[in-house]
Amino acid sequence: MWLNTLLLALREIRRNLLRSFLTMLGIVIGVSAVITMVTLGKGATRSVQAQIASLGSNLLMVMPGQRLGPGGGGGPPFAAADVEAIASQIGGVRLVAPEVRSSATLVANGRNWSAQVTGSTQNWFSVANWTIASGRGFEPDEERVGAAVCVIGATVRKELFGSADPLGEQVRVKKFSCTVVGLLGSKGQGAMGNDQDNLLVLPLATMQRRVVGHTRINTILVSMNESADTDRLKASLEQLMRERRKLADADDNNFNVLDTRQIADTMSGTTQIMTMLLGAVAAVSLVVGGIGIMNIMLVSVTERTREIGVRLAIGALEREVLLQFLVEAVVLAALGGLIGIALATVASIALARLMQIPYAFDASINLLAFAFSAAIGVVFGYFPARRAARLDPIEALRHE
Known part of the structure:
Protein backbone atom coordinates (compact mmCIF):
# COMPACT_ATOMS: atom_id res chain seq x y z
CA MET A 1 0.00 0.00 0.00
CA TRP A 2 2.78 2.41 0.89
CA LEU A 3 4.51 1.86 -2.45
CA ASN A 4 1.30 2.42 -4.41
CA THR A 5 0.57 5.56 -2.41
CA LEU A 6 4.06 6.90 -3.08
CA LEU A 7 3.76 6.19 -6.80
CA LEU A 8 0.40 7.99 -6.92
CA ALA A 9 1.95 11.00 -5.17
CA LEU A 10 4.87 11.13 -7.61
CA ARG A 11 2.48 10.82 -10.55
CA GLU A 12 0.45 13.81 -9.37
CA ILE A 13 3.60 15.87 -8.79
CA ARG A 14 4.88 15.02 -12.27
CA ARG A 15 1.51 15.87 -13.81
CA ASN A 16 1.80 19.49 -12.58
CA LEU A 17 5.56 20.08 -12.53
CA LEU A 18 5.49 23.89 -12.58
CA ARG A 19 2.89 24.13 -9.84
CA SER A 20 4.74 21.52 -7.79
CA PHE A 21 8.00 23.43 -8.13
CA LEU A 22 6.38 26.71 -7.11
CA THR A 23 4.80 24.91 -4.16
CA MET A 24 8.20 23.60 -3.05
CA LEU A 25 9.91 26.97 -3.51
CA GLY A 26 9.13 28.20 0.00
CA ILE A 27 10.61 25.03 1.50
CA VAL A 28 13.65 25.25 -0.79
CA ILE A 29 14.34 28.84 0.26
CA GLY A 30 13.74 28.11 3.94
CA VAL A 31 15.97 25.03 4.11
CA SER A 32 18.79 26.62 2.09
CA ALA A 33 18.64 29.82 4.17
CA VAL A 34 18.77 27.99 7.51
CA ILE A 35 21.63 25.69 6.49
CA THR A 36 23.61 28.52 4.87
CA MET A 37 23.26 30.82 7.90
CA VAL A 38 24.25 28.12 10.39
CA THR A 39 27.15 26.87 8.25
CA LEU A 40 28.56 30.38 7.76
CA GLY A 41 28.08 31.09 11.45
CA LYS A 42 30.08 28.01 12.41
CA GLY A 43 32.77 28.98 9.91
CA ALA A 44 32.92 32.49 11.36
CA THR A 45 33.22 31.03 14.87
CA ARG A 46 36.13 28.82 13.80
CA SER A 47 37.77 31.79 12.10
CA VAL A 48 37.49 33.92 15.25
CA GLN A 49 38.91 31.11 17.39
CA ALA A 50 41.84 30.64 15.00
CA GLN A 51 42.54 34.38 14.90
CA ILE A 52 42.49 34.66 18.70
CA ALA A 53 44.73 31.58 18.93
CA SER A 54 47.19 33.28 16.57
CA LEU A 55 47.85 35.84 19.33
CA GLY A 56 49.44 33.07 21.36
CA SER A 57 48.33 30.15 23.49
CA ASN A 58 48.19 30.35 27.31
CA LEU A 59 48.73 34.09 27.02
CA LEU A 60 47.91 36.89 29.44
CA MET A 61 47.97 40.51 28.26
CA VAL A 62 48.60 43.18 30.89
CA MET A 63 47.42 46.62 29.78
CA PRO A 64 47.11 49.98 31.60
CA GLY A 65 43.68 51.52 32.27
CA GLN A 66 40.80 50.88 34.68
CA ARG A 67 38.68 49.14 32.06
CA LEU A 68 38.64 48.48 28.33
CA GLY A 69 36.72 50.42 25.72
CA PRO A 70 35.63 54.08 25.48
CA GLY A 71 35.73 55.97 28.73
CA GLY A 72 37.90 53.33 30.31
CA GLY A 73 40.24 55.89 31.80
CA GLY A 74 43.97 55.91 31.46
CA GLY A 75 46.44 54.38 33.84
CA ASN A 254 44.43 50.88 37.09
CA PHE A 255 45.41 48.04 34.75
CA ASN A 256 43.74 45.07 33.03
CA VAL A 257 44.83 41.45 32.78
CA LEU A 258 43.24 39.75 29.79
CA ASP A 259 43.26 36.02 29.07
CA THR A 260 43.21 35.24 25.34
CA ARG A 261 41.23 32.05 25.99
CA GLN A 262 38.50 34.07 27.69
CA ILE A 263 38.50 36.52 24.78
CA ALA A 264 38.12 33.61 22.34
CA ASP A 265 35.27 32.08 24.37
CA THR A 266 33.45 35.42 24.60
CA MET A 267 33.74 36.20 20.89
CA SER A 268 32.81 32.64 19.91
CA GLY A 269 29.76 32.78 22.17
CA THR A 270 28.66 36.05 20.59
CA THR A 271 29.07 34.62 17.09
CA GLN A 272 27.08 31.51 18.03
CA ILE A 273 24.21 33.60 19.42
CA MET A 274 24.09 35.65 16.23
CA THR A 275 24.09 32.42 14.21
CA MET A 276 21.13 31.09 16.20
CA LEU A 277 19.20 34.32 15.71
CA LEU A 278 19.84 34.37 11.96
CA GLY A 279 18.90 30.70 11.72
CA ALA A 280 15.65 31.35 13.60
CA VAL A 281 14.78 34.22 11.26
CA ALA A 282 15.53 32.06 8.22
CA ALA A 283 13.37 29.26 9.67
CA VAL A 284 10.31 31.53 9.41
CA SER A 285 10.40 31.02 5.63
CA LEU A 286 9.92 27.27 6.25
CA VAL A 287 6.60 28.03 7.93
CA VAL A 288 5.67 30.27 5.01
CA GLY A 289 6.57 27.41 2.67
CA GLY A 290 4.33 25.07 4.70
CA ILE A 291 1.40 27.46 4.32
CA GLY A 292 2.03 27.43 0.56
CA ILE A 293 1.89 23.62 0.54
CA MET A 294 -1.39 23.62 2.46
CA ASN A 295 -2.89 26.17 0.09
CA ILE A 296 -1.93 24.22 -3.06
CA MET A 297 -3.07 20.91 -1.54
CA LEU A 298 -6.49 22.44 -0.81
CA VAL A 299 -6.69 23.53 -4.45
CA SER A 300 -5.65 20.02 -5.51
CA VAL A 301 -8.40 18.47 -3.37
CA THR A 302 -10.96 20.74 -5.00
CA GLU A 303 -9.70 19.89 -8.50
CA ARG A 304 -9.73 16.14 -7.80
CA THR A 305 -13.02 15.95 -5.93
CA ARG A 306 -14.60 13.69 -8.58
CA GLU A 307 -11.56 11.37 -8.54
CA ILE A 308 -11.80 11.13 -4.75
CA GLY A 309 -15.53 10.34 -5.04
CA VAL A 310 -14.84 7.49 -7.46
CA ARG A 311 -12.22 5.99 -5.14
CA LEU A 312 -14.52 6.18 -2.14
CA ALA A 313 -17.45 4.78 -4.13
CA ILE A 314 -15.56 1.64 -5.22
CA GLY A 315 -14.44 0.84 -1.70
CA ALA A 316 -11.40 2.95 -0.82
CA LEU A 317 -11.16 3.64 2.93
CA GLU A 318 -10.98 7.12 4.38
CA ARG A 319 -7.53 6.43 5.81
CA GLU A 320 -6.26 5.42 2.35
CA VAL A 321 -7.42 8.70 0.83
CA LEU A 322 -5.98 10.57 3.82
CA LEU A 323 -2.67 8.76 3.38
CA GLN A 324 -2.56 9.50 -0.36
CA PHE A 325 -2.80 13.26 0.07
CA LEU A 326 -0.63 13.31 3.18
CA VAL A 327 2.15 11.42 1.39
CA GLU A 328 1.87 13.79 -1.55
CA ALA A 329 2.38 16.78 0.78
CA VAL A 330 5.32 15.10 2.53
CA VAL A 331 6.97 14.21 -0.80
CA LEU A 332 6.64 17.82 -1.98
CA ALA A 333 8.21 19.11 1.26
CA ALA A 334 10.95 16.45 1.28
CA LEU A 335 11.91 17.15 -2.34
CA GLY A 336 12.05 20.84 -1.48
CA GLY A 337 14.29 19.99 1.45
CA LEU A 338 16.69 18.00 -0.72
CA ILE A 339 16.90 20.78 -3.32
CA GLY A 340 17.42 23.29 -0.48
CA ILE A 341 20.30 21.24 0.96
CA ALA A 342 21.99 21.12 -2.46
CA LEU A 343 21.60 24.89 -2.96
CA ALA A 344 22.79 25.59 0.60
CA THR A 345 25.95 23.52 0.06
CA VAL A 346 26.84 25.43 -3.10
CA ALA A 347 25.99 28.81 -1.53
CA SER A 348 27.90 28.05 1.69
CA ILE A 349 31.08 27.05 -0.15
CA ALA A 350 30.91 30.12 -2.40
CA LEU A 351 30.17 32.58 0.43
CA ALA A 352 32.81 31.03 2.72
CA ARG A 353 35.43 31.63 0.04
CA LEU A 354 34.15 35.17 -0.52
CA MET A 355 34.19 35.95 3.21
CA GLN A 356 37.54 34.16 3.66
CA ILE A 357 36.29 31.91 6.43
CA PRO A 358 36.49 28.09 6.64
CA TYR A 359 33.61 26.03 5.23
CA ALA A 360 32.25 24.20 8.27
CA PHE A 361 30.07 21.33 7.03
CA ASP A 362 27.69 20.10 9.72
CA ALA A 363 25.78 16.90 8.90
CA SER A 364 23.45 17.36 11.88
CA ILE A 365 22.03 20.70 10.69
CA ASN A 366 21.50 19.25 7.19
CA LEU A 367 19.62 16.24 8.58
CA LEU A 368 17.67 18.44 10.99
CA ALA A 369 16.62 20.83 8.20
CA PHE A 370 15.53 17.90 6.01
CA ALA A 371 13.56 16.30 8.86
CA PHE A 372 11.93 19.63 9.66
CA SER A 373 10.92 20.14 6.02
CA ALA A 374 9.30 16.67 5.98
CA ALA A 375 7.54 17.49 9.26
CA ILE A 376 6.24 20.70 7.66
CA GLY A 377 4.66 18.51 4.97
CA VAL A 378 2.94 16.38 7.62
CA VAL A 379 1.68 19.34 9.66
CA PHE A 380 0.44 21.50 6.79
CA GLY A 381 -0.66 18.59 4.59
CA TYR A 382 -2.86 16.96 7.21
CA PHE A 383 -5.80 19.40 6.97
CA PRO A 384 -6.19 19.13 3.16
CA ALA A 385 -5.77 15.34 3.38
CA ARG A 386 -8.38 15.10 6.16
CA ARG A 387 -10.76 17.23 4.11
CA ALA A 388 -10.31 14.93 1.10
CA ALA A 389 -10.88 11.79 3.19
CA ARG A 390 -14.16 13.11 4.67
CA LEU A 391 -15.79 13.97 1.36
CA ASP A 392 -19.24 12.46 0.82
CA PRO A 393 -18.88 10.06 -2.17
CA ILE A 394 -22.31 11.01 -3.57
CA GLU A 395 -21.61 14.74 -3.42
CA ALA A 396 -18.10 14.19 -4.78
CA LEU A 397 -19.42 12.30 -7.83
CA ARG A 398 -21.83 15.13 -8.56
CA HIS A 399 -19.01 17.69 -8.49
CA GLU A 400 -18.21 19.28 -11.87
Whole structure:
Protein backbone atom coordinates (compact mmCIF):
# COMPACT_ATOMS: atom_id res chain seq x y z
CA MET A 1 0.00 0.00 0.00
CA TRP A 2 2.78 2.41 0.89
CA LEU A 3 4.51 1.86 -2.45
CA ASN A 4 1.30 2.42 -4.41
CA THR A 5 0.57 5.56 -2.41
CA LEU A 6 4.06 6.90 -3.08
CA LEU A 7 3.76 6.19 -6.80
CA LEU A 8 0.40 7.99 -6.92
CA ALA A 9 1.95 11.00 -5.17
CA LEU A 10 4.87 11.13 -7.61
CA ARG A 11 2.48 10.82 -10.55
CA GLU A 12 0.45 13.81 -9.37
CA ILE A 13 3.60 15.87 -8.79
CA ARG A 14 4.88 15.02 -12.27
CA ARG A 15 1.51 15.87 -13.81
CA ASN A 16 1.80 19.49 -12.58
CA LEU A 17 5.56 20.08 -12.53
CA LEU A 18 5.49 23.89 -12.58
CA ARG A 19 2.89 24.13 -9.84
CA SER A 20 4.74 21.52 -7.79
CA PHE A 21 8.00 23.43 -8.13
CA LEU A 22 6.38 26.71 -7.11
CA THR A 23 4.80 24.91 -4.16
CA MET A 24 8.20 23.60 -3.05
CA LEU A 25 9.91 26.97 -3.51
CA GLY A 26 9.13 28.20 0.00
CA ILE A 27 10.61 25.03 1.50
CA VAL A 28 13.65 25.25 -0.79
CA ILE A 29 14.34 28.84 0.26
CA GLY A 30 13.74 28.11 3.94
CA VAL A 31 15.97 25.03 4.11
CA SER A 32 18.79 26.62 2.09
CA ALA A 33 18.64 29.82 4.17
CA VAL A 34 18.77 27.99 7.51
CA ILE A 35 21.63 25.69 6.49
CA THR A 36 23.61 28.52 4.87
CA MET A 37 23.26 30.82 7.90
CA VAL A 38 24.25 28.12 10.39
CA THR A 39 27.15 26.87 8.25
CA LEU A 40 28.56 30.38 7.76
CA GLY A 41 28.08 31.09 11.45
CA LYS A 42 30.08 28.01 12.41
CA GLY A 43 32.77 28.98 9.91
CA ALA A 44 32.92 32.49 11.36
CA THR A 45 33.22 31.03 14.87
CA ARG A 46 36.13 28.82 13.80
CA SER A 47 37.77 31.79 12.10
CA VAL A 48 37.49 33.92 15.25
CA GLN A 49 38.91 31.11 17.39
CA ALA A 50 41.84 30.64 15.00
CA GLN A 51 42.54 34.38 14.90
CA ILE A 52 42.49 34.66 18.70
CA ALA A 53 44.73 31.58 18.93
CA SER A 54 47.19 33.28 16.57
CA LEU A 55 47.85 35.84 19.33
CA GLY A 56 49.44 33.07 21.36
CA SER A 57 48.33 30.15 23.49
CA ASN A 58 48.19 30.35 27.31
CA LEU A 59 48.73 34.09 27.02
CA LEU A 60 47.91 36.89 29.44
CA MET A 61 47.97 40.51 28.26
CA VAL A 62 48.60 43.18 30.89
CA MET A 63 47.42 46.62 29.78
CA PRO A 64 47.11 49.98 31.60
CA GLY A 65 43.68 51.52 32.27
CA GLN A 66 40.80 50.88 34.68
CA ARG A 67 38.68 49.14 32.06
CA LEU A 68 38.64 48.48 28.33
CA GLY A 69 36.72 50.42 25.72
CA PRO A 70 35.63 54.08 25.48
CA GLY A 71 35.73 55.97 28.73
CA GLY A 72 37.90 53.33 30.31
CA GLY A 73 40.24 55.89 31.80
CA GLY A 74 43.97 55.91 31.46
CA GLY A 75 46.44 54.38 33.84
CA PRO A 76 50.18 54.80 34.29
CA PRO A 77 52.22 52.78 31.78
CA PHE A 78 54.57 50.01 32.75
CA ALA A 79 58.35 50.06 33.19
CA ALA A 80 61.09 47.56 32.42
CA ALA A 81 61.26 46.73 36.14
CA ASP A 82 57.65 45.51 36.02
CA VAL A 83 58.57 43.05 33.28
CA GLU A 84 61.52 41.75 35.28
CA ALA A 85 59.38 41.41 38.43
CA ILE A 86 56.74 39.31 36.64
CA ALA A 87 59.40 37.02 35.17
CA SER A 88 61.19 36.47 38.47
CA GLN A 89 58.46 36.55 41.12
CA ILE A 90 55.52 34.60 39.66
CA GLY A 91 55.61 30.83 39.28
CA GLY A 92 54.21 29.19 36.19
CA VAL A 93 55.40 31.93 33.85
CA ARG A 94 57.22 30.64 30.76
CA LEU A 95 58.23 33.88 29.05
CA VAL A 96 57.50 37.59 29.44
CA ALA A 97 57.72 40.16 26.65
CA PRO A 98 57.24 43.94 26.87
CA GLU A 99 55.56 45.62 23.92
CA VAL A 100 55.62 49.20 22.64
CA ARG A 101 53.50 50.03 19.61
CA SER A 102 53.27 52.93 17.23
CA SER A 103 52.54 53.55 13.57
CA ALA A 104 54.90 55.03 11.01
CA THR A 105 55.49 55.41 7.32
CA LEU A 106 58.19 53.01 6.12
CA VAL A 107 60.38 53.88 3.15
CA ALA A 108 62.48 51.39 1.18
CA ASN A 109 63.34 50.49 -2.39
CA GLY A 110 61.82 53.73 -3.67
CA ARG A 111 58.44 52.93 -2.08
CA ASN A 112 56.65 54.01 1.09
CA TRP A 113 54.05 52.21 3.15
CA SER A 114 52.22 52.91 6.43
CA ALA A 115 52.53 50.06 8.94
CA GLN A 116 52.46 49.24 12.62
CA VAL A 117 55.85 49.39 14.35
CA THR A 118 56.38 47.20 17.42
CA GLY A 119 59.28 47.27 19.83
CA SER A 120 60.04 44.24 21.98
CA THR A 121 62.56 41.55 22.85
CA GLN A 122 63.42 38.22 21.27
CA ASN A 123 60.90 36.58 23.64
CA TRP A 124 58.11 38.43 21.84
CA PHE A 125 58.27 36.17 18.78
CA SER A 126 57.61 33.08 20.88
CA VAL A 127 55.10 34.67 23.27
CA ALA A 128 53.01 36.23 20.47
CA ASN A 129 53.15 33.00 18.42
CA TRP A 130 55.21 34.35 15.51
CA THR A 131 57.52 32.26 13.38
CA ILE A 132 60.59 33.49 11.51
CA ALA A 133 60.07 32.45 7.87
CA SER A 134 63.58 33.46 6.85
CA GLY A 135 66.52 35.20 8.46
CA ARG A 136 66.67 35.52 12.24
CA GLY A 137 65.40 37.43 15.24
CA PHE A 138 67.36 39.74 17.55
CA GLU A 139 70.76 38.94 19.09
CA PRO A 140 71.30 39.76 22.81
CA ASP A 141 73.90 42.41 21.93
CA GLU A 142 71.47 44.04 19.48
CA GLU A 143 68.81 44.24 22.17
CA ARG A 144 71.23 45.65 24.74
CA VAL A 145 72.65 48.46 22.60
CA GLY A 146 69.51 49.21 20.62
CA ALA A 147 70.88 48.22 17.23
CA ALA A 148 69.25 49.43 14.01
CA VAL A 149 67.89 46.04 12.93
CA CYS A 150 64.32 44.96 12.23
CA VAL A 151 62.10 42.03 11.34
CA ILE A 152 59.24 42.68 8.90
CA GLY A 153 55.86 41.07 8.23
CA ALA A 154 54.67 39.57 4.95
CA THR A 155 52.56 42.60 3.98
CA VAL A 156 55.43 45.05 4.52
CA ARG A 157 57.71 42.80 2.48
CA LYS A 158 55.16 42.67 -0.36
CA GLU A 159 54.53 46.43 -0.43
CA LEU A 160 58.16 47.53 -0.13
CA PHE A 161 60.13 44.77 -1.84
CA GLY A 162 57.61 42.80 -3.91
CA SER A 163 58.91 39.29 -4.48
CA ALA A 164 62.57 40.27 -3.89
CA ASP A 165 64.51 38.99 -0.87
CA PRO A 166 64.40 41.76 1.77
CA LEU A 167 67.16 40.34 4.01
CA GLY A 168 70.02 42.80 4.35
CA GLU A 169 68.02 45.67 2.82
CA GLN A 170 67.52 49.03 4.54
CA VAL A 171 64.11 50.33 5.69
CA ARG A 172 63.72 53.92 6.90
CA VAL A 173 61.48 54.33 9.93
CA LYS A 174 60.85 58.02 10.60
CA LYS A 175 64.35 59.56 10.78
CA PHE A 176 66.56 56.47 10.96
CA SER A 177 67.20 53.39 8.86
CA CYS A 178 67.31 49.78 10.02
CA THR A 179 68.61 46.61 8.40
CA VAL A 180 66.11 43.82 7.72
CA VAL A 181 67.42 40.68 9.45
CA GLY A 182 64.28 38.53 9.41
CA LEU A 183 60.95 37.93 7.72
CA LEU A 184 57.93 36.81 9.74
CA GLY A 185 55.63 33.98 8.70
CA SER A 186 52.18 35.14 7.64
CA LYS A 187 49.25 35.20 10.07
CA GLY A 188 46.65 36.94 7.92
CA GLN A 189 43.66 38.85 9.23
CA GLY A 190 43.28 39.41 12.96
CA ALA A 191 40.15 38.96 15.10
CA MET A 192 39.35 42.67 14.77
CA GLY A 193 39.76 42.67 11.01
CA ASN A 194 43.27 44.10 11.07
CA ASP A 195 46.14 42.87 8.92
CA GLN A 196 48.51 41.18 11.38
CA ASP A 197 51.27 40.96 8.75
CA ASN A 198 51.45 44.72 8.26
CA LEU A 199 54.14 45.33 10.87
CA LEU A 200 57.81 45.96 11.48
CA VAL A 201 59.47 44.78 14.71
CA LEU A 202 62.41 46.58 16.34
CA PRO A 203 64.43 45.80 19.47
CA LEU A 204 62.76 47.44 22.48
CA ALA A 205 65.65 49.88 23.15
CA THR A 206 65.72 50.94 19.50
CA MET A 207 61.98 51.56 19.52
CA GLN A 208 62.12 53.59 22.72
CA ARG A 209 65.09 55.76 21.71
CA ARG A 210 64.49 56.34 18.02
CA VAL A 211 60.74 56.05 17.42
CA VAL A 212 58.63 56.91 20.50
CA GLY A 213 61.28 58.85 22.49
CA HIS A 214 60.41 57.45 25.94
CA THR A 215 60.95 54.32 28.06
CA ARG A 216 57.29 53.61 28.81
CA ILE A 217 55.86 50.16 27.99
CA ASN A 218 52.31 49.90 26.68
CA THR A 219 51.64 46.19 27.12
CA ILE A 220 53.22 43.22 28.86
CA LEU A 221 52.65 39.79 27.31
CA VAL A 222 52.90 36.87 29.73
CA SER A 223 53.12 33.32 28.38
CA MET A 224 52.17 30.60 30.89
CA ASN A 225 53.35 27.03 31.19
CA GLU A 226 50.90 24.42 29.89
CA SER A 227 50.42 23.00 33.39
CA ALA A 228 49.92 26.40 35.04
CA ASP A 229 46.67 27.23 36.87
CA THR A 230 45.44 30.22 34.87
CA ASP A 231 43.18 31.65 37.58
CA ARG A 232 45.87 31.37 40.27
CA LEU A 233 48.55 32.86 38.05
CA LYS A 234 46.26 35.69 36.99
CA ALA A 235 45.43 36.47 40.64
CA SER A 236 49.13 36.45 41.56
CA LEU A 237 49.89 38.75 38.65
CA GLU A 238 47.18 41.22 39.66
CA GLN A 239 48.41 41.22 43.27
CA LEU A 240 52.01 41.84 42.19
CA MET A 241 50.99 44.73 39.90
CA ARG A 242 48.86 46.30 42.64
CA GLU A 243 51.84 46.21 44.98
CA ARG A 244 54.20 47.68 42.40
CA ARG A 245 51.69 50.41 41.51
CA LYS A 246 51.13 51.13 45.25
CA LEU A 247 47.35 50.70 45.17
CA ALA A 248 45.46 50.68 48.47
CA ASP A 249 42.95 47.93 49.26
CA ALA A 250 40.05 50.26 48.44
CA ASP A 251 41.54 51.35 45.10
CA ASP A 252 40.41 49.84 41.83
CA ASN A 253 42.95 48.33 39.49
CA ASN A 254 44.43 50.88 37.09
CA PHE A 255 45.41 48.04 34.75
CA ASN A 256 43.74 45.07 33.03
CA VAL A 257 44.83 41.45 32.78
CA LEU A 258 43.24 39.75 29.79
CA ASP A 259 43.26 36.02 29.07
CA THR A 260 43.21 35.24 25.34
CA ARG A 261 41.23 32.05 25.99
CA GLN A 262 38.50 34.07 27.69
CA ILE A 263 38.50 36.52 24.78
CA ALA A 264 38.12 33.61 22.34
CA ASP A 265 35.27 32.08 24.37
CA THR A 266 33.45 35.42 24.60
CA MET A 267 33.74 36.20 20.89
CA SER A 268 32.81 32.64 19.91
CA GLY A 269 29.76 32.78 22.17
CA THR A 270 28.66 36.05 20.59
CA THR A 271 29.07 34.62 17.09
CA GLN A 272 27.08 31.51 18.03
CA ILE A 273 24.21 33.60 19.42
CA MET A 274 24.09 35.65 16.23
CA THR A 275 24.09 32.42 14.21
CA MET A 276 21.13 31.09 16.20
CA LEU A 277 19.20 34.32 15.71
CA LEU A 278 19.84 34.37 11.96
CA GLY A 279 18.90 30.70 11.72
CA ALA A 280 15.65 31.35 13.60
CA VAL A 281 14.78 34.22 11.26
CA ALA A 282 15.53 32.06 8.22
CA ALA A 283 13.37 29.26 9.67
CA VAL A 284 10.31 31.53 9.41
CA SER A 285 10.40 31.02 5.63
CA LEU A 286 9.92 27.27 6.25
CA VAL A 287 6.60 28.03 7.93
CA VAL A 288 5.67 30.27 5.01
CA GLY A 289 6.57 27.41 2.67
CA GLY A 290 4.33 25.07 4.70
CA ILE A 291 1.40 27.46 4.32
CA GLY A 292 2.03 27.43 0.56
CA ILE A 293 1.89 23.62 0.54
CA MET A 294 -1.39 23.62 2.46
CA ASN A 295 -2.89 26.17 0.09
CA ILE A 296 -1.93 24.22 -3.06
CA MET A 297 -3.07 20.91 -1.54
CA LEU A 298 -6.49 22.44 -0.81
CA VAL A 299 -6.69 23.53 -4.45
CA SER A 300 -5.65 20.02 -5.51
CA VAL A 301 -8.40 18.47 -3.37
CA THR A 302 -10.96 20.74 -5.00
CA GLU A 303 -9.70 19.89 -8.50
CA ARG A 304 -9.73 16.14 -7.80
CA THR A 305 -13.02 15.95 -5.93
CA ARG A 306 -14.60 13.69 -8.58
CA GLU A 307 -11.56 11.37 -8.54
CA ILE A 308 -11.80 11.13 -4.75
CA GLY A 309 -15.53 10.34 -5.04
CA VAL A 310 -14.84 7.49 -7.46
CA ARG A 311 -12.22 5.99 -5.14
CA LEU A 312 -14.52 6.18 -2.14
CA ALA A 313 -17.45 4.78 -4.13
CA ILE A 314 -15.56 1.64 -5.22
CA GLY A 315 -14.44 0.84 -1.70
CA ALA A 316 -11.40 2.95 -0.82
CA LEU A 317 -11.16 3.64 2.93
CA GLU A 318 -10.98 7.12 4.38
CA ARG A 319 -7.53 6.43 5.81
CA GLU A 320 -6.26 5.42 2.35
CA VAL A 321 -7.42 8.70 0.83
CA LEU A 322 -5.98 10.57 3.82
CA LEU A 323 -2.67 8.76 3.38
CA GLN A 324 -2.56 9.50 -0.36
CA PHE A 325 -2.80 13.26 0.07
CA LEU A 326 -0.63 13.31 3.18
CA VAL A 327 2.15 11.42 1.39
CA GLU A 328 1.87 13.79 -1.55
CA ALA A 329 2.38 16.78 0.78
CA VAL A 330 5.32 15.10 2.53
CA VAL A 331 6.97 14.21 -0.80
CA LEU A 332 6.64 17.82 -1.98
CA ALA A 333 8.21 19.11 1.26
CA ALA A 334 10.95 16.45 1.28
CA LEU A 335 11.91 17.15 -2.34
CA GLY A 336 12.05 20.84 -1.48
CA GLY A 337 14.29 19.99 1.45
CA LEU A 338 16.69 18.00 -0.72
CA ILE A 339 16.90 20.78 -3.32
CA GLY A 340 17.42 23.29 -0.48
CA ILE A 341 20.30 21.24 0.96
CA ALA A 342 21.99 21.12 -2.46
CA LEU A 343 21.60 24.89 -2.96
CA ALA A 344 22.79 25.59 0.60
CA THR A 345 25.95 23.52 0.06
CA VAL A 346 26.84 25.43 -3.10
CA ALA A 347 25.99 28.81 -1.53
CA SER A 348 27.90 28.05 1.69
CA ILE A 349 31.08 27.05 -0.15
CA ALA A 350 30.91 30.12 -2.40
CA LEU A 351 30.17 32.58 0.43
CA ALA A 352 32.81 31.03 2.72
CA ARG A 353 35.43 31.63 0.04
CA LEU A 354 34.15 35.17 -0.52
CA MET A 355 34.19 35.95 3.21
CA GLN A 356 37.54 34.16 3.66
CA ILE A 357 36.29 31.91 6.43
CA PRO A 358 36.49 28.09 6.64
CA TYR A 359 33.61 26.03 5.23
CA ALA A 360 32.25 24.20 8.27
CA PHE A 361 30.07 21.33 7.03
CA ASP A 362 27.69 20.10 9.72
CA ALA A 363 25.78 16.90 8.90
CA SER A 364 23.45 17.36 11.88
CA ILE A 365 22.03 20.70 10.69
CA ASN A 366 21.50 19.25 7.19
CA LEU A 367 19.62 16.24 8.58
CA LEU A 368 17.67 18.44 10.99
CA ALA A 369 16.62 20.83 8.20
CA PHE A 370 15.53 17.90 6.01
CA ALA A 371 13.56 16.30 8.86
CA PHE A 372 11.93 19.63 9.66
CA SER A 373 10.92 20.14 6.02
CA ALA A 374 9.30 16.67 5.98
CA ALA A 375 7.54 17.49 9.26
CA ILE A 376 6.24 20.70 7.66
CA GLY A 377 4.66 18.51 4.97
CA VAL A 378 2.94 16.38 7.62
CA VAL A 379 1.68 19.34 9.66
CA PHE A 380 0.44 21.50 6.79
CA GLY A 381 -0.66 18.59 4.59
CA TYR A 382 -2.86 16.96 7.21
CA PHE A 383 -5.80 19.40 6.97
CA PRO A 384 -6.19 19.13 3.16
CA ALA A 385 -5.77 15.34 3.38
CA ARG A 386 -8.38 15.10 6.16
CA ARG A 387 -10.76 17.23 4.11
CA ALA A 388 -10.31 14.93 1.10
CA ALA A 389 -10.88 11.79 3.19
CA ARG A 390 -14.16 13.11 4.67
CA LEU A 391 -15.79 13.97 1.36
CA ASP A 392 -19.24 12.46 0.82
CA PRO A 393 -18.88 10.06 -2.17
CA ILE A 394 -22.31 11.01 -3.57
CA GLU A 395 -21.61 14.74 -3.42
CA ALA A 396 -18.10 14.19 -4.78
CA LEU A 397 -19.42 12.30 -7.83
CA ARG A 398 -21.83 15.13 -8.56
CA HIS A 399 -19.01 17.69 -8.49
CA GLU A 400 -18.21 19.28 -11.87
